[in-house]
Amino acid sequence: MSLRIALLGLLTAYGSASGYDLTKGFERSVAHVWQAGHSQIYPELAKMTADGLVTVAAEGARGRKIYSITPEGRAELRAWLIGHDPSGPARSEVALQAFLLPLLETREALDVLERLKTHMEHKLAELEALRAAKQAASAQEGTSGVRFGDLALDLGLRQVRTSLQWADDAIAQLGRQATTEEGADPS
């Protein structure tokens, strides 16, 4: 269901777009919020056309099909935004690793945490680059107010920073434990 919504949202933002454009859109702006490859997008667009949520407005060069959203599509999107209670299945590989970490020896656990931290630093850098790019783009036009995707980007940035902090604190905590263990048990 959510894939449909994401597509309808992008289509609203773009006015009209091809499957290819939307695939690129997923790689860029929405990537940190929802993911989908072209092999999922093309069939979904076909289904949505059959359901009357989008239409092929025009066909361009190289078999390019340009979709645009229909009133039914707009209604569907609106209804989801207003009425949908997010219950997204909590599935996080990072959290799972964190959960199981005490199964490892302290040294090994520290290594894993360091790797996780590096990973998060990369992600933070990506998101900050994205924000910088957005700000540069919006400075050119005189647009003001909250723009498409801004709130989600802010949320993403905050969450990555929180995760980083957690990793730091977890490393410190395990580090303390390791040294007291050494002191208590100098084998």
Add this chain to the structure above:
Amino acid sequence: MSLRIALLGLLTAYGSASGYDLTKGFERSVAHVWQAGHSQIYPELAKMTADGLVTVAAEGARGRKIYSITPEGRAELRAWLIGHDPSGPARSEVALQAFLLPLLETREALDVLERLKTHMEHKLAELEALRAAKQAASAQEGTSGVRFGDLALDLGLRQVRTSLQWADDAIAQLGRQATTEEGADPS
């Protein structure tokens, strides 16, 4: 793959357990980290038995099968913890709603944010209850140090708090925008 890991992890923690026990375990402790119903767990246990990662150690009353982890299973779990780079597909319905929020009118967007906030407050309460229960349990025994699931619970709590903060700030920001709009356009 991650389901296998979660099962191996729980099995290590419990020593040995039936499919039913593991299903309950998913509802309780791991719920905020990974989810799975019994219809996914039973077949997976069968496959893992075939692959030699677990064995049926005993059969109890009511057809109860008690599984325990094998050395191969332990190795698999260890290898994943140490070597797996978490790349978990970023798919969050909350973030998607946040992303698309500017498509709504300010008033409607504020309503959605309030609902999200309530939702997050419930989740926060759940996690805090879980933490309280854990602390009570560990106070009875004299266990010290970092326990199974503690780090993940801490991460979860921090992330929910961050999300709540974000919601509050987003509400404030949209609220300001709404009042300036009224002032500029008193139709």
Add this chain to the structure above:
DNA sequence: GATTGACATGTCATTGCTTACATGTCACCT
């Protein structure tokens, strides 16, 4: 003229996951 690479759209097999169906045991209460 040939190759490279971005553009552009699709299918298919497999795996993961959800929901519903289906069956049966055992303890306790009435």
Add this chain to the structure above:
DNA sequence: AGGTGACATGTAAGCAATGACATGTCAATC
């Protein structure tokens, strides 16, 4: 004796998602 509800294990249909396969156009470079 019958009902309820926790215990216990499975199967099957169908949707969602991934990764690999497959095909073809067009512009620019070599």
